Amino acid sequence: xxxxxxxxxxxxxxxxxxxxxxxxxxxxxxxxxxxxxxxxxxxxxxxxxxxxxxxxxxxxxxxxxxxxxxxxxxxxxxxxxxxxxxxxxxxxxxxxxxxxxxxxxxxxxxxxxxxxxxxxxxxxxxxxxxxxxxxxxxxxxxxxxxxxxxxxxxxxxxxxxxxxxxxxxxxxxxxxxxxxxxxxxxxxxxxxxxxxxxxxxxxxxxxxxxxxxxxxxxxxxxxxxxxxxxxxxxxxxxxxxxxxxxxxxxxxxxxxxxxxxxxxxxxxxxxxxxxxxxxxxxxxxxxxxxxxxxxxxxxxxxxxxxxxxxxxxxxxxxxxxxxxxxxxxxxxxxxxxxxxxxxxxxxxxxxxxxxxxxxxxxxxxxxxxxxxxxxxxxxxxxxxxxxxxxxxxxxxxxxxxxxxxxxxxxxxxxxxxxxxxxxxxxxxxxxxxxxxxxxxxxxxxxxxxxxxxxxxxxxxxxxxxxxxxxxxxxxxxxxxxxxxxxxxxxxxxxxxxxxxxxxxxxxxxxxxxxxxxxxxxxxxxxxxxxxxxxxxxxxxxxxxxxxxxxxxxxxxxxxxxxxxxxxxxxxxxxxxxxxxxxxxxxxxxxxxxxxxxxxxxxxxxxxxxxxxxxxxxxxxxxxxxxxxxxxxxxxxxxxxxx
Amino acid sequence: xxxxxxxxxxxxxxxxxxxxxxxxxxxxxxxxxxxxxxxxxxxxxxxxxxxxxxxxxxxxxxxxxxxxxxxxxxxxxxxxxxxxxxxxxxxxxxxxxxxxxxxxxxxxxxxxxxxxxxxxxxxxxxxxxxxxxxxxxxxxxxxxxxxxxxxxxxxxxxxxxxxxxxxxxxxxxxxxxxxxxxxxxxxxxxxxxxxxxxxxxxxxxxxxxxxxxxxxxxxxxxxxxxxxxxxxxxxxxxxxxxxxxxxxxxxxxxxxxx
Numbered sequence: 001x002x003x004x005x006x007x008x009x010x011x012x013x014x015x016x017x018x019x020x021x022x023x024x025x026x027x028x029x030x031x032x033x034x035x036x037x038x039x040x041x042x043x044x045x046x047x048x049x050x051x052x053x054x055x056x057x058x059x060x061x062x063x064x065x066x067x068x069x070x071x072x073x074x075x076x077x078x079x080x081x082x083x084x085x086x087x088x089x090x091x092x093x094x095x096x097x098x099x100x101x102x103x104x105x106x107x108x109x110x111x112x113x114x115x116x117x118x119x120x121x122x123x124x125x126x127x128x129x130x131x132x133x134x135x136x137x138x139x140x141x142x143x144x145x146x147x148x149x150x151x152x153x154x155x156x157x158x159x160x161x162x163x164x165x166x167x168x169x170x171x172x173x174x175x176x177x178x179x180x181x182x183x184x185x186x187x188x189x190x191x192x193x194x195x196x197x198x199x200x201x202x203x204x205x206x207x208x209x210x211x212x213x214x215x216x217x218x219x220x221x222x223x224x225x226x227x228x229x230x231x232x233x234x235x236x237x238x239x240x241x242x243x244x245x246x247x248x249x250x251x252x253x254x255x256x257x258x259x260x261x262x263x264x265x266x267x268x269x270x271x272x273x274x275x276x277x278x279x280x281x282x283x284x285x286x287x288x289x290x291x292x293x294x295x296x297x298x299x300x301x302x303x304x305x306x307x308x309x310x311x312x313x314x315x316x317x318x319x320x321x322x323x324x325x326x327x328x329x330x331x332x333x334x335x336x337x338x339x340x341x342x343x344x345x346x347x348x349x350x351x352x353x354x355x356x357x358x359x360x361x362x363x364x365x366x367x368x369x370x371x372x373x374x375x376x377x378x379x380x381x382x383x384x385x386x387x388x389x390x391x392x393x394x395x396x397x398x399x400x401x402x403x404x405x406x407x408x409x410x411x412x413x414x415x416x417x418x419x420x421x422x423x424x425x426x427x428x429x430x431x432x433x434x435x436x437x438x439x440x441x442x443x444x445x446x447x448x449x450x451x452x453x454x455x456x457x458x459x460x461x462x463x464x465x466x467x468x469x470x471x472x473x474x475x476x477x478x479x480x481x482x483x484x485x486x487x488x489x490x491x492x493x494x495x496x497x498x499x500x501x502x503x504x505x506x507x508x509x510x511x512x513x514x515x516x517x518x519x520x521x522x523x524x525x526x527x528x529x530x531x532x533x534x535x536x537x538x539x540x541x542x543x544x545x546x547x548x549x550x551x552x553x554x555x556x557x558x559x560x561x562x563x564x565x566x567x568x569x570x571x572x573x574x575x576x577x578x579x580x581x582x583x584x585x586x587x588x589x590x591x592x593x594x595x596x597x598x599x600x601x602x603x604x605x606x607x608x609x610x611x612x613x614x615x616x617x618x619x620x621x622x623x624x625x626x627x628x629x630x631x632x633x634x635x636x637x638x639x640x641x642x
Numbered sequence: 643x644x645x646x647x648x649x650x651x652x653x654x655x656x657x658x659x660x661x662x663x664x665x666x667x668x669x670x671x672x673x674x675x676x677x678x679x680x681x682x683x684x685x686x687x688x689x690x691x692x693x694x695x696x697x698x699x700x701x702x703x704x705x706x707x708x709x710x711x712x713x714x715x716x717x718x719x720x721x722x723x724x725x726x727x728x729x730x731x732x733x734x735x736x737x738x739x740x741x742x743x744x745x746x747x748x749x750x751x752x753x754x755x756x757x758x759x760x761x762x763x764x765x766x767x768x769x770x771x772x773x774x775x776x777x778x779x780x781x782x783x784x785x786x787x788x789x790x791x792x793x794x795x796x797x798x799x800x801x802x803x804x805x806x807x808x809x810x811x812x813x814x815x816x817x818x819x820x821x822x823x824x825x826x827x828x829x830x831x832x833x834x835x836x837x838x839x840x841x842x843x844x845x846x847x848x849x850x851x852x853x854x855x856x857x858x859x860x861x862x863x864x865x866x867x868x869x870x871x872x873x874x875x876x877x878x879x880x881x882x883x884x885x886x887x888x889x890x891x892x893x894x895x896x897x898x899x900x
Contacts, residue, residue, distance in 0.1 A: 485758045485764075486754075487757070487758075489743055492736055493736075496735055497732075497733055499715075499727070502714075503808070504808070507714075
């Protein structure tokens with residue numbers, strides 16, 4: 001590497017890194033002041049870029065005017081979403097999870113809106129600053145110099161705003177301690193709205209600013225996931241941390257893009273942050289954030305029970321019989337496909353509830369589903385193995401990966417752990433799409449079907465349905481067995497209060513790693529069958545926006561119900577889009593809106609909100625069926641007499 | 643007389659603030675030791691340091707002859723130090739009975755495999771634990787609430803449940819952080835009798851408490867702290883009438899008036 005190439009890459013890296021600096025600063029500001037995990041900010045970056053394009057190219061406004069208007073528009077859009085959606089769900093039951101799901105659904109929603117408004121093709125804006133200087137072989141583009149100077153100016157203004165103005169100080173007070181801020185007379189609502197406006201304005205501004213250099217397309221929204229790494233590295237709430245690690249990411253990307261590819265750069269940065277994070281949870285500059293995730297496992301109002309007695313096998317048995325009979329009745333091949341998806345969604349949704357009980361918000365299920373599928377596909381296509389030989393190997397590979405990733409995430413199960421999991425779920429498809437081994441973007445094709453095994457013949461949709469169902473039942477039994485064992489109770493304790501659980505001798509790290517490994521290997525098991533079922537797999541099938549469906553499945557059904565919740569949720573999530581077919585291309589928008597509404601207005605899910613009625617109905621139905629159950633031994637009330 | 647728990651020159655600094663300064667504390671096997679002192683004296687910090695939730699700046703904690711300084715909280719709990727928290731911490735979302743069963747964590751003899759496959763041994767162990775849990779709940783007078791949720795219980799019962807969870811871990815030493823705070827006199831009477839009975843089970847108790855009536859009626863010995871240092875120690879009558887203690891609580895000159 002010549003020095004000129006080196007400096008050229010550093011220069012380019014700083015310019016690219018500024019995008020991440022702006023996005024990280026905006027997100028970090030919102031997260032630390034309002035506590036809202038507004039991952040939708042990636043889309044605001046895209047919105048800023050698209051609206052700048054529209055204003056300059058279509059409406060013919062001058063570039064800087066367009067950027068200014070776009071910035072204001074994105075800020076206003078963010079405030080609108082805050083007022084309509086986030087304000088309602090940011091406190092109360094399962095606030096953390098509901099905000100996460102809602103904000104990812106908003107990404108889906110905004111993506112569709114952008115596609116409808118601005119079309120699918122990539123756009124570009126002619127740079128305003130043309131020409132370049134050449135210093136000692138390094139090409140210094142004027143446009144990039146302008147971007148750097150403007151960014152420095154904006155960051156200085158932001159710093160001044162936060163430290164000197166009244167509202168800026170109010171924001172920092174709220175970030176420090178919202179209750180104290182309220183006692184001091186800080187109007188937190190006003191502060192929140194300002195924070196959202198400033199944070200998302202910054203992000204939108206970055207979109208407009210970088211549009212002439214980087215171009216515009218819809219995948220910009222996913223840049224949000226890499227920004228999470230910047231925040232993990234820089235520390236939640238640290239402005240200087242965001243700046244330093246954003247620029248570092250830009251430089252890493254510039255170098256890897258030059259020598260290998262951008263995908264490899266993302267993977268390297270992910271691995272480096274993972275290793276770093278393992279040893280220093282607080283990031284480079286911040287102190288470890290307070291843990292808003294502690295207590296996610298305590299599901300008030302649900303019926304978690306680990307006691308003997310009061311068991312009923314009738315409902316699960318009826319569902320099982322129904323699931324087995326179904327292919328004999330339904331012959332429509334499309335509906336069989338949907339049923340396979342329902343089974344996969346139900347059991348993967350269950351892994352989410354399973355993990356949540358130990359206080360983890362698992363976001364990596366789709367990634368492990370993909371790992372299982374790709375491992376099987378590779379072993380069969382390139383290794384020449386049969387499915388039954390590939391199956392155990394694929395499960396072992398997934399299990400080992402789950403232990404490694406679990407080791408990093410569970411070391412600090414909390415906000416940073418969750419963010420790291422989200423990044424992992426977006427990095428895995430990137431890895432599939434980057435390396436030749438995985439067939440890049442076109443994926444693996446020509447995966448052979450499953451060989452017959454004794455009297456088991458594979459080929460029809462129904463046969464795959466039965467295999468997936470069998471794997472799902474195995475997964476379910478594993479999860480239920482561990483839930484009923486004393487591990488289940490220790491997980492529940494951890495999820496409810498880590499501090500108290502530790503004080504009775506429960507090792508949070510060890511227990512969570514076991515939990516993580518189990519809940520990750522089950523989607524991988526389903527992935528093995530899925531690869532053979534489809535015959536061809538692509539990276540997009542296993543992306544983070546698919547993964548969010550598993551969480552929605554668990555949430556929509558009701559988090560308090562380990563088995564029934566995800567089944568109801570999976571049926572809902574699979575058949576809702578089918579029912580909305582009539583809406584044509586507006587279907588994804590309507591689906592996303594309905595899910596957001598469910599999240600806003602049904603905090604305990606469909607079953608949870610109907611719990612009393614369902615229980616009454618069940619008691620009425622089951623009266624003649626019920627066995628003489630063994631009630632929980634409650635001793636006679638001796639104190640109560642007085 | 644054998645020492646079960648001892649701190650040697652235990653020190654904790656939060657930035658520039660010295661919360662605990664070179665504290666030597668001896669706890670004898672089987673006693674009920676009271677730790678008193680005005681707000682901010684560092685009593686709860688001492689509990690945090692002993693149980694491993696706060697990192698020790700310098701000094702050592704010796705439990706049962708072993709150095710446990712800066713060990714992970716779960717290891718200290720397994721060694722035999724349990725803690726009931728000030729803010730009546732319970733496992734929300736689980737029943738009262740399950741709360742206590744979580745506390746039995748370290749007394750499972752059945753292996754994980756046995757428990758997962760629900761072997762006969764594991765099931766009978768489970769039954770035994772439920773019986774033991776109910777026994778502890780009865781002992782603390784909240785057995786009739788076994789199927790309720792802790793978040794629905796009145797304050798006094800939540801505190802009792804906190805003690806029940808700690809007892810379930812079968813500790814040698816129990817650290818009680820303000821067990822009677824916010825209780826009415828009849829509730830605190832109950833707590834007093836509970837603490838006496840806990841000792842009868844062979845558990846050494848260290849209690850931090852502001853309610854002097856409770857302190858006088860349960861403690862064998864008192865240690866008074868102020869500004870992170872030990873002010874004096876001895877039997878309750880001696881300590882509570884000590885002029886420096888009055889001064890620490892009421893200010894200079896108050897001792898003369900009293």
